[in-house]
Amino acid sequence: ADEGMWFLMHIDRLNHRDMQKMGLQLTSEEIYSINHSSLKDAIVQFGGGCTAEIVSKDGLVLTNHHCGYGAIAELSTPEHDYLTNGFWARSKQEELKPKSLSVRFFVRMDDVSKRILSKVNDQMSEFEREQVINREIARIEQENSEGGKYVVSVKSFYNGNEYYYFVYQDYNDVRLVGTPPNSIGKFGGDTDNWEWPRHTGDFSLFRVYADREGNPAEYDENNVPLKPKYHLPVSLKGFQENDFAMILGYPGRTNRWMPAAGIDQNVNFAYPAWVEASKVGMDNMKKHMDQNQQVKLEYASKYAQVANYWKNRQGMIDALSKHQTAATKRAEESKFNQWANKKDNKPRFGKVIETINRYYELTNEKSRHDNYMMGMLRSSNFASLPYVLGRALLIYADGTDAKKAELKSSLKTEIASQYEKLYLPLEQDVLAAELNLYASKAKAGGLAPRVDSLSRANGGTFNNYIKQAFESSIFSSEEKLLTFLTNPQAEQIEQDPLFLLSSDLMTRYRYTAEEQKKEEANFQRAFRLMVEGMRKANPKKIYYPDANSTLRLTYGKITALPADPRNDAKENFYTTLKGTIAKYKPKDEEFDLPQRLIDLYKTKDFGRYADRAGYMPVNFLTNNDITGGNSGSPVINGKGELIGIAFDGNIEAMAGDVIFDQQLQRTIAVDIRYVLFIMDKFAGAKHLVDEMTLAE
Ligand code: ARG
Known part of the structure; x- marks a missing residue:
């Protein structure tokens, strides 16, 4: 558990039993199926570098504030400054189209290692090898694209020892639906960035549009909200320490084999x-x-x-x-x-x-x-x-x-x-x-x-x-x-x-x-052989491939970091609105807060979003294995319901991209109850919460 970024097509074989023991109630088919709609249909790559999840039957997409940031800034002017003041569309007509923003759905994947590696041999130079492989990759991409309907991408894993292809479908009409102001969405700024305890409402909301048949289409007034194959139900029930938690998303780059x-x-x-x-x-x-x-x-x-x-x-x-x-x-x-x-x-x-x-x-x-x-x-x-x-x-x-x-x-x-x-x-x-x-x-x-x-x-x-x-x-x-x-x-x-x-x-x-090119080729070959050799030398060990912007699943549990006296909460696996207020510094660039949020805190007007213990939850920790690119990924409980959005890693474990630290490595997520509280109570956008499927 915890360490590992797994392929969806391998979870049945490698991890499903383990996940069940920890509290997962879904079958592996319910997570990844090629023939039926499954959880994976709700996970998209967002804007090329982040992850997002579909949360309504009308194509609402949740991601991080810092993932929507570029689009929000682009749509802002000093007169209509959505970055500073937030933005909430009261109807679909008010949703805003940034110049270019797309989401990518994952259709299926498969192993093509045998096919590709049968074309090369040890006598080839690195250069020849690369040429031959690229030619074969081009064929595979061509064969699976169904005449341009899909984007197909073949990638190398284990440093050139395995190859898989991924089939995607892109939607290019994606519009801004809502965002909290910077003072919530980026609360804590660069001072708190990469740090725990954290109090950031790092989320923003978009909607995917399609043509009337549900196909991808460039922006058009007549486009309609996408009816997705699947959307994630949202849990208002909260969780406890040691509860099962998994994350699906697009981790960008790790280098766990780095010498x-x-x-x-x-x-x-x-x-x-x-x-x-x-x-x-x-x-x-x-x-x-x-x-x-x-x-x-x-x-x-x-x-x-x-x-x-x-x-x-x-x-x-x-x-x-x-x-x-x-x-x-x-x-x-x-x-x-x-x-x-x-x-x-x-x-x-x-x-x-x-x-x-x-x-x-x-x-x-x-x-x-x-x-x-x-x-x-x-x-x-x-x-x-x-x-x-x-x-x-x-x-x-x-x-x-x-x-x-x-x-x-x-x-x-x-x-x-x-x-x-x-x-x-x-x-x-x-x-x-x-x-x-x-x-x-x-x-x-x-x-x-x-x-x-x-x-x-x-x-x-x-x-x-x-x-x-x-x-x-x-x-x-x-x-x-x-x-x-x-x-x-x-x-x-x-x-x-x-x-x-x-x-x-x-x-x-x-x-x-x-001269350098030669050295690089030698190095590349040696690095590939090192990975091959290490796997041969430890035949019983199960390895997972380094992150390379392909869809992965990581599973583990909700769990604290060793106690941190700076935290406001009794337990160190979550933070609360009380802690947010304690960090408040009026007019400060990073720690200012909107008066309305302070008022909601004072009157304890948390509605159904409060924890059973009475506090308003803000952020929490899991021991899932993520990295940059996972930003915006859903944190999902054992029933397959959304409980949070991952948005950061912790500075103590910054070595994580080259070595996973069992003691220290954590994912920092924003609690979905805080997200809905901000939409409903803070922004008055209850209609958006009502669009979601809530598990209360
Ligand atoms: N550290 C986060 C990541 O790389 C980004 C956080 C953005 N927030 C900020 N205050 N700069 O995923």
Whole structure:
């Protein structure tokens, strides 16, 4: 139990008995069936990077506030600021369509390992192997797409030792139905992010639309709410410690096989650079966001994403160091190495660990460099935008008149949509600050040549250079770009200082020396063999594959963390509204609260949403095994009813993506009773609660 992110098609074979013992009352067919509607039909991937669940027969979808955040910010203006004030559609007509937002339903999956691996052999180079596999993958995707009705994706598992395909159906008309204000949905901000005890109402509500036949359709007034195959019933009954809990969702990435040397590289080279570059980006964004509400809305989502992983990576450095994770892995590897060097195993596995270790040693400085650059690219639009847009403009400038006529309007639209959400003074500061940092810290990994020479010529600081570049570049003004479209001269792009700088950065970012490519291929092969070998060496152990944005189930129970004196509740597996109120700091950016919520607390007006013990529950803990991407996933009880929405992990267990910690790893979820209380009592949107199927 608890550790493991399992495939739905394997639960019957691997886990169902175990789950029943812990309190599951559903059959495995009720969870995953190809022929009948089942629980899996209520689980969707949301907006590409999160999870959500269908909770009504009219296509209502629940996910996290931080998953809807980008769409909510996009729909907000300083006059109609839904991010700050919340939003509740009183009828379907009032629901709001963001520019692009989709949900993905999971149809079925299957094992294609034999088919794919029969096409390769050990004599092939890694490159040939990849080509052959990609060709076969393309065939499988083609065969199962039913002429474009489905999206099919084949993915590798156990580092290239197994392959499965997944069939999906996408719906692109998804509309915002409701969201609490930031002061509830993001209560606690970055201070509380990744922390327990927690008091965040991290949820938002959307609806999926389809054409009249229920098929996916692009946005249209005449679209109707989707009638889903299945929707989750919602429990108002609450739960107790040790009750069964499972989560279905789309965990993004884990690296549980990561070797010791890889962990050392991350702790000492990669993550410190990432953390530092993120912070520089955040500080320079924030400076401008705090002065202007419009800018704040435009950059809210980008800022939150950078801040989220800034704290995560620092937490990983701390947890991996504190728990000496690399030493634990090194011990496993040395045991494996003994097995690998036994006579029969030696030809295939004897050099695996050595190859892996050499690779990391050779790439430490490269990884530091690449992470400074990644931090820059995550924060600065102008590190990449002049390059990307400039290339499109060059194609335009070099095209025939007919070609120009064909491209012009789409380029206009592209420019308008890009520049609508840009604030140039912010971009200028972020880029200069990131370049200053990169040029001073990433030298040993080989700076982008132009950055290197500019840094030398300008005494190491880019502020003046970037200021002048913004003055003369056509990329610092939408008008100049539009003028370019009427009278395109390729030289104007080719000599543009921001285009030249950005091209240099992007070329460097993508560059791998031939020597390195060889090392990478050797490493990839060794890593695949390590996983193969470790599974052979421990034939009785049941392994689960690393997360890679495919649908998984994790099961366990509701359970406390070792007591935390900061918590308000008697037991440390949940928090209450009393604790929320105790954290309240009027006018504070992170800990302010709406007066209405305070009033509801004072009058104890919790309705049917209170716990039997009288308190208003807010967040709770399970020992389920999740990671980023699971955000928005349903927490489901033994009867298959929704009891919460997962939204975070805890900082003590930030090493979780490379090693699962039985003692410390927890999922933080928002209690569904708090979600419904906010909708009904706080927002006056009882009609939405009434749409759901409640188990009281
Ligand atoms: N840590 C959460 C996750 O990665 C995101 C939380 C968003 N909230 C916030 N205060 N930034 O899933």
